[in-house]
Amino acid sequence: MSFVAVVLFLAACASQPRVPETGMAITGATIYASPQAEPQPGGTILIGGGQILAVGPADKVRIPDGYTQLDAKGQFAVAGYWNSHTHLVGEGMTDPVGATDEVLAAYFTRAYLKHGFTTILDLASETSIAMMVSERIEASAISAPRILTAGSPFYPPDGTPIYARPIYEAYGLPSAEIVDAASAVERLEAQADAGVRLVKLFTGAIVGEPVGVLPMDGADVRVLTDAAHRKGLPVFAHPTDTAGLNVAVKNGVDILAHAAPLAGSWDSDTASALAAKGIGLTPTLRLFDVFPHPSTPVDLAVSQAAALHEAGGDILFGTDAGFSPEYEPQGEWALMSRFMDWREILASMTTVPARRLGEAGQRGEIVPGEAADIVLLLADPAQDYRNLGAVAHVLKDGRLVFSAD
Numbered sequence: 001m002s003f004v005a006v007v008l009f010l011a012a013c014a015s016q017p018r019v020p021e022t023g024m025a026i027t028g029a030t031i032y033a034s035p036q037a038e039p040q041p042g043g044t045i046l047i048g049g050g051q052i053l054a055v056g057p058a059d060k061v062r063i064p065d066g067y068t069q070l071d072a073k074g075q076f077a078v079a080g081y082w083n084s085h086t087h088l089v090g091e092g093m094t095d096p097v098g099a100t101d102e103v104l105a106a107y108f109t110r111a112y113l114k115h116g117f118t119t120i121l122d123l124a125s126e127t128s129i130a131m132m133v134s135e136r137i138e139a140s141a142i143s144a145p146r147i148l149t150a151g152s153p154f155y156p157p158d159g160t161p162i163y164a165r166p167i168y169e170a171y172g173l174p175s176a177e178i179v180d181a182a183s184a185v186e187r188l189e190a191q192a193d194a195g196v197r198l199v200k201l202f203t204g205a206i207v208g209e210p211v212g213v214l215p216m217d218g219a220d221v222r223v224l225t226d227a228a229h230r231k232g233l234p235v236f237a238h239p240t241d242t243a244g245l246n247v248a249v250k251n252g253v254d255i256l257a258h259a260a261p262l263a264g265s266w267d268s269d270t271a272s273a274l275a276a277k278g279i280g281l282t283p284t285l286r287l288f289d290v291f292p293h294p295s296t297p298v299d300l301a302v303s304q305a306a307a308l309h310e311a312g313g314d315i316l317f318g319t320d321a322g323f324s325p326e327y328e329p330q331g332e333w334a335l336m337s338r339f340m341d342w343r344e345i346l347a348s349m350t351t352v353p354a355r356r357l358g359e360a361g362q363r364g365e366i367v368p369g370e371a372a373d374i375v376l377l378l379a380d381p382a383q384d385y386r387n388l389g390a391v392a393h394v395l396k397d398g399r400l401v402f403s404a405d
Helices: 003-015 101-111 127-140 165-171 181-194 218-230 242-250 268-276 298-310 330-336 342-348 351-356 385-389
Strands: 024-031 040-048 051-057 068-071 076-079 081-086 117-122 146-149 199-201 204-208 212-215 235-237 374-377 391-396 399-403
Touching (some): 024 374, 081 351, 101 127, 127 146, 127 181, 181 218, 298 330, 330 385
Parallel strands (some): 117 146
Antiparallel strands (some): 024 040, 204 212, 374 391
C-alpha cells in the first residue's frame, strides 16, 4: 500500500464515529423517525453515549457485543415528547434542597415521564429554584424530563398577576415586576448567564379589578425582546387580551404562551400576519375548559389556534401543567385534533419545539446523531391520535427512565 493510500485509509478510520463499548439496542419496533416519516417495521435503534448511533432494518444494524437489548416487537417508536408550557409547582419544587431524590423522581414520573415527556419548558418560576432542580436532576441522574426554564418572568410595574401574589408572599420570593428598563435588562442578562433557556413576558397581566388586564409598555417589551435575542433566547408572551397581544406582536416576541380568547376571533388576514412574523403559539386549549369563564370560551381559543395553523404558523403542545391541575395530555390532544392530524400533533411535541428552541438536528427525531429521547408506544398513533398516550417505555438521553410494567 502506498504512503498516500495509508494516509487516506487512516483518515477514513479517524472520521468514523467511535461506537461506545456499552449501550442499548431497541429491536423489533415500528419506527416513526419523524412526524412525517413513513413507518419502518421491525427496525433496530442502536443507542450509545446518550445518542442514537444507528437506525434501520434488523439485518442492516449490527448490535455490538455487550449491548443490552430491549425487545419492542409490536411497539411503535417515536421521539420523546416536549411539553412547551409547564411550571415547577409540585411536591419538592419549593424546597428542592430538602426533598429526597425519591420524592423528586416520583413527582416527575407521575407528572411527565409516564406520559412520554422527556423535555419540559418551565415558563415561569424562581430562577434559582428552577436551576437548582434542573442541575440536581442531572447530577443525581434522577428520573425526570429535561427542564428548560424561563426562570423568573417579567411583569409590568404593579402587574404581578392576582393569582401569583399569594405564591410570592408565601415563599418570600423577590418581585418579578419591571422597575425600569435598565434593571430589567440587567436581570434578564443575569438569568441568561445562570442558564435559563427562554424569557417569559406578561404582556397582558391579570391584576384584578378595577384594572382587569394590565398591558406591558411597548418600550419595555421591545428592550427585553432585543436583549433576549442578543443572548439567543426565544421570548414567550402571556397575551391575555387584545392590548397584550398587540404589544407582544409589535415588539418582537416569538411565541404566544396561550391562546387569547379575550382578543376575539382571528380571521385569515390576522392569522397570516402572525404567521408571516414567525409568531408561534402554545395554545393551552384545555386550560379554558379546566378554568371556564363566559369571556374565554374554549371554542374561541380553538378557532384562534386553528386559524394560525391553517396560515402555516407553528403550534407547540403545552398544558400549563403546574398551574393547571391536569397533567394528562389527552384533553389537549382532543381539542387539537379538531384541526390537526396525529402527525401534526406529534410534530407539536417534537420537531416544532426542538426547532423553536434551537435544537433542530439535536432532538425531536429518531435519527443518528440526535439525543436518544425515545417513546415506545403499545399502539400505532397512525390508527388513532390517542395512541400517543399508550406509553410502554420512555428513554431520555439513552437511559430507560420509565416503563409501564
